[in-house]
Amino acid sequence: MATVTLKALEKSYGDTKVLTGIDLSIENGEYLVLVGPSGCGKSTLLRCIAGLESITGGALEIGGARMNDVAPQDRNIAMVFQSYALYPHMTVRRNLGFPLEIRKAEATAISEAVERVAKMLELEELLERFPGQLSGGQRQRVAMGRAMVREPSVFLFDEPLSNLDAALRGHMRAELKRLHRRLKTTVVHVTHDQVEALTLADRILVLNEGVVQQVGTPRELFDEPANTFVATFIGSPSMNLLEREDVCLGVRPTDVTLGEGPETARVDLIESLGAEALVHLELNGSPFLAMVPEPVEVEAGQEIALGFRKVHRFDRETGARL
């Protein structure tokens, strides 16, 4: 277990800046999720921490030691790749034991560690199989197991769940949470899925175009988004933005009340989700979403009054929270 500290970290390829001035301090045992749209630099940031990409500016410290020029194999980290990167020519047993094998650990120590991890991840039955003979979920667990087998100081997860189907993803998400509670190791987890971020993270870092937008607990990010980007990125369905004179107003669809209020909108379409309904409205010519409990007593084409329970205010120019 260790802290991870980023001080004004920068990364550029030639003249192209990918990461700009990233400051971040990850606590010991904290589960930090990096989110952002694709191409925002979150994977690059993770690879910088892993040492797979060089750092072109600033500093990276793991456990208080400067790591900028330390080779990946000497950083005592473990990483799970999106593709799992299992060694196709090795059995599950050898895959799991690989990090210990190359450290020349005793055969008995390796086998004990492998058995322990296999038991934890329910892989005991699969030990003699090759990766090609496993399902997606099983491979994912082997990849996790390989990361866990040697008790690293930091886990780095690069979209570990994105290759799984929805049901399995939900299951593995819970598994990850349980594992973290047990192991209490520092985790940096990259995802583009905000549900994953909100459910797993102690803190979330939102990244856009290489710049940190906000760092905070899921609650903070949801309740007090630092800018319009975070506001629209976090939360599903995403926040409505209304441009009014000098400010930009943000209203979460769940904070909309139908039937009473100062605004008037036209109902365009109603999607029922069972307990709730998603009402597509047209407000001043722009689309506007409301999420209200069923039953909904409006019809498409109807004009209806709107009210807002909570309104976020942002600067029209900068998008910053006011």
Next chain:
Amino acid sequence: MRGLRTLLLLTTAFLLLPFEALAEDNPLRLWHAYRGAEEAALQAAADRYTEQTGTKVQLTATPFGAFEKKLETAIPRGNGPDLFIAAHGNLGKWQDLNLMVSVLPQDGQQPLATEALQDNDLQWGHPLALKTLLLFSDPELVDAAPTTTDELIAQAQALTDGQTYGLVYQAGTPFFHAPWMHGFGAESIGPNGAELNSQEHIDAYAFTQRLSHTLDIMPKRPTAQLLSQLYNDGRAAFVISGPWFLSEIDRPIRASSLPIISENGQPAKPFLSVEAIFVADGARLPEEAADFAAWLSSSEGAQIRQDTGKQAVTATEIEPTDDPIISAVLEQSAQAVPLPTDSDISNVWRAQEKAMEALVSGGASAKRTAENAAYFHSIYSREAPTPASAAPYWILMLGVLGGGVWWVRRQWGNADLRRRLRLHRGDYLWVLPAGVAMLILVALPFAMGAAVSLYAHQGGEWTFVGLSHFWEILSASETGFTSPMSFWYTLVVTLLWTVTNLMLHVGIGVGLALLLREPWIRMRGVWRALLILPWAIPNYITALIWKTMFHVQYGAVNALLGFGGEPANVDWFSSFSTAFCANLITNTWLGFPFMMVVTLGALQAIPRELEEAAEVDGASWWTRFRMVIWPLLKPALMPAIILGSVWTFNMFNVIYLVSNGGPMGSTEILISDAYQWAFSGGNYYGYAAAYAVLIFGVLLIYSRFANRLAGRRVL
């Protein structure tokens, strides 16, 4: 589609067209190896003859080195010319091979020349000119030609410095060694046949070694090109060569007789060869050919050849000339030994040449050289195996055939097989062309080669000897197991050659492929193209370039090994280890790109993330390669390695062109050795075919083994 049909029709028409019809008026075809003034004179004479008779003569020049081999292979197969011009030395061998027909003797020729062309009471060609070695000197460096060898050596030593060589000649070839050999009283073939280990031979070898090695007055390993280049640059004081040397010289030159040997007061006696025109066996126009041959030899043709070609012609009734070169040839001819025509002479020359490789580089003493020459000669000239009765082989063949027929009949009884054959009739039709091609191009030549291995070919005669060749080869009965002439020695060298090559090809190929993948490499495409280039260039060109680069004095390799200072002095072809290395370096240059290309392809299929995962897991560069990349490369690389090993095992070009098996046959591999047996000197086709069958056997065993190695069927 219509275009294709037209093309097909045209091709067929072209193939059916009789070639005779293409050549309008059927000229006489004459093959020769002349260059420069001699070639011009021959053309002028041919033109004159056409004017007089209306018969056209078509001249074809062939490089001297390939000339005899071309005659010996083309004429017996009916592809030869009507006439050819050659020295009389091969008369005996060519009679055995039936290369030419006899002609009617003519008057007006020097008796010596006519006699040289007579054998078995017949005359085999019309004499044209006398050729012999002369001592050439550079009038700008040398005031007067020396008369004794001591004078020659003293002058040469005085003129030798870092730039200029006192003496330049191809000391390592028997033809150029002959003046000293005869001068010391030795003979190629004496009254009792070849006795190559006599004291006279040893004395002559010692003298040659003194000139070429000990005295340091000569460049090392001079080639014909080097001779003329050095002379034209004014860097050679004395040159020993024949009149043909002049065709490449553009500076003043003086010709004189070879000096008297100071040790015994005897003149140095070079070989005298009588150049003659022969009517080829199977000539299409034998009468016209005989007429032209007689005319070219006669005083009329001789006059043109003397005036234009500066030949020392053999016709007597011509206008005398005061040309100094012609005079020198005629003077030297009085002190010369006519080339022996015994059919054993090619064995003697081959044996001497092979033995002298070590003599001129200082690797063997004169005594050892004489012993080696005698040993090599004993092997080349050994008796053919005794004829065997073919009956047991016929019985065996019939047995095998009968067994085959029985097997087919039994299979035919299998109704299921018959049904499947009928069902897939169409499929078999599709495979048929490939099957027929394989039969004609692979199976048939192999069967014929195997059949040839049961026959002995000596002096143009084929005798059935059964498996004697195989017994002789495998028991090493003639050579002993450890001699470089034995099959087993050559097999070990071949295996060493294959293994070392592959290790380097794979090592360098994989290394470069991995390097090319590194993200920091710029201009990747350019590098890749450059690195594939050695593979794209025909390998014989590459081999010849490397051979010159390994030259002891003028080669780029030694210059590079000098690291900018004085060039290194490694005589690459003087010992087994260095000659083997020279071959190895050349073939590695040729071989690594293939492995690199295969590796580059295979690497595409290995995700980068696997390596990154291993890196994060704590693996060093070497561990990542050993435990992740190599195991994943192996399945793709294994077939390439196995293919590469077969190619290398049979890599004839590099061995033949770079070291030519030398020194003394030690770097020969099986395939090049088989070639030497078949095509240099004795034409032991049957023996060579037995080699080929054994090579096939070795590779067959290897392919079984390779499949196990690769874990699947690759070969």
